Amino acid sequence: MKEKILIRIKNLERHYKSGEGIVRALDNVSFEIKKGEFVAVMGASGSGKTTMLRILGLMDFPTKGEYSVQGLNVEELPEEERTYYRLTQLGYVFQDYALMNEMSALENVYVLSLMEGKSKKEAIATAKEALNKVGLGDKGNRIPDELSGGEKQRVAVARAIAKKPMILFADEPCANLDTHTSEQVLEVFKILNEKFGQTIVMVTHEPWHTKYVSRIINLKDGKIVSDKRRRNGFN
Ligand SMILES: Nc1ncnc2c1ncn2[C@@H]1O[C@H](COP(=O)(O)OP(=O)(O)OP(=O)(O)O)[C@@H](O)[C@H]1O
Ligand SMILES: [Mg+2]
Numbered sequence: 001m002k003e004k005i006l007i008r009i010k011n012l013e014r015h016y017k018s019g020e021g022i023v024r025a026l027d028n029v030s031f032e033i034k035k036g037e038f039v040a041v042m043g044a045s046g047s048g049k050t051t052m053l054r055i056l057g058l059m060d061f062p063t064k065g066e067y068s069v070q071g072l073n074v075e076e077l078p079e080e081e082r083t084y085y086r087l088t089q090l091g092y093v094f095q096d097y098a099l100m101n102e103m104s105a106l107e108n109v110y111v112l113s114l115m116e117g118k119s120k121k122e123a124i125a126t127a128k129e130a131l132n133k134v135g136l137g138d139k140g141n142r143i144p145d146e147l148s149g150g151e152k153q154r155v156a157v158a159r160a161i162a163k164k165p166m167i168l169f170a171d172e173p174c175a176n177l178d179t180h181t182s183e184q185v186l187e188v189f190k191i192l193n194e195k196f197g198q199t200i201v202m203v204t205h206e207p208w209h210t211k212y213v214s215r216i217i218n219l220k221d222g223k224i225v226s227d228k229r230r231r232n233g234f235n
Helices: 049-056 079-089 105-115 120-133 149-161 179-196 207-212
Strands: 005-018 021-034 038-042 064-069 090-093 167-171 199-203 215-220 223-229
Touching (some): 005 049, 105 120, 105 149, 120 149, 149 167, 167 179
Parallel strands (some): 038 199, 090 167
Antiparallel strands (some): 005 064
C-alpha cells in the first residue's frame, strides 16, 4: 500500500521579534510525516519544539515556507476552514491536563462533542469508547480531583481522541508526571499508535521516552540536526 503523507513542510521559518532583534525559532525546516507514524520532537529548551508543534497544529502561522496537511495548502485555507479543520481533525494534549474540575471524567470527554452538535447519546458513547481506549473505562464517574496525575492526563488524551483526530499532538504530556505514571501515559500513546493507527507528534525532553516512538526528530537552534526512523532500534 502506498504510504500516505499527512503533513509536508518545506523551508519553514518562524521568526519572533525580540528586544535584541529577531529570534529564528524555526530555521529552514523541511520534513514529511506519514500516516501511522509516532514522532518524538526532541531538543534542548528553546530549540523550537513548541513553536513547531503550534505551527503543525494550526495554532500559529509560519513566517515563511510551505505547509500542507492532507494535501491542503494551509496558507490558502480561509480562516473558517482552518478553524473547522483544527477542531474536527486535530487533537491536542498539553502539560496541564486542562480538565474541568466540576465535571466527571466522562463529561470532560464528551462536552466538546456536545458543543459540536452531536446528540448526547452519541457523545456519551464516543466518550466511553475513548475512555476505554486509555484504560479508564471504569473511572468515568470520577471528578479530576479523584484521579492521579497520570489518570488525569489519560482523560485529557481520551478527550483529544474522542473525535478520532487525524493527528494527535502532545507537548510534553508527561512533564508533570513521575516516571511510573509517565509510563502509563506513554503506553497509552503506544497502543493508540500501534493498535488503532493513530498518528502522533509528541514533544519531549526525556531520552527514555523514545523507546515508545517510531521516529525521532532532533532540533537544535530551530534546525533539524537528526531525523531517524525506527527499524531495529534507531541506529
Ligand atoms: N512569543 C515569543 N516571542 C519571542 N520569542 C519567542 C516566543 N516564543 C518562543 N520564543 C523563542 O523561540 C525559541 C524557541 O522557543 P520554543 O518555545 O519553541 O522552545 P522549546 O523547544 O519548546 O523549549 P522548551 O523545551 O523550554 O519548552 C526560543 O528562543 C524562545 O525564547
Ligand atoms: Mg516547549
